[in-house]
Amino acid sequence: MTKRVHNPREVAEIVAIQALSFIASDGEKLGRFLAETGIGPETLRASASDPHFLTGVLDFVLRDDATVGAFSESSGHHPTTIAAARMALGDSPPERETP
Template sequence: MLEKRGKSPDGPNQQDAESVAIEALGFLAGDAALLSRFLALSGLEANDLRAAASDPAFFAGLLDFFLAHEGTLNAFAAASAIAPERVAAARRALGGRYEDVPH
């Protein structure tokens, strides 16, 4: 489980952001219905997840999935004992084009 940490002035670094995404992947894998929804939306097959997780863009897309649905985001945040805002900050730290994340 991720430990709660204070927010640095610059937000999470790449390693912290990837740690949040890895925790999110574990949460996703533990919920068959959620995993099925993610696979359907992403176009990935279950046996492709391990290979996809080696691509940094996968983590950004994974966090996008959580941030796109408040209920999913809140369930993950509660189960992981982290603030939803930390998930959004991790997503921003991963970079990319998706900028409309909750603050």
């Protein structure tokens, strides 16, 4: 039997870790993410336990509509769930770039 998680922060962390896995599965996205965060591939796994890092993961996903849509489709999470996860992790999200 699977343990259900009800704590919003825990759920948000799970969504963020899923988002990290999504980013890591695409070499181009991963390269951009690593360049933006300044971390190296060797520290990626250790960084995944840092709540501030997880916030950055969701910020990266939410910055671009195409990335949000692709992650939403891949994970089964509605885009509003992804945004809610970001809010649950705290701090205010950066403004999105609009073309």
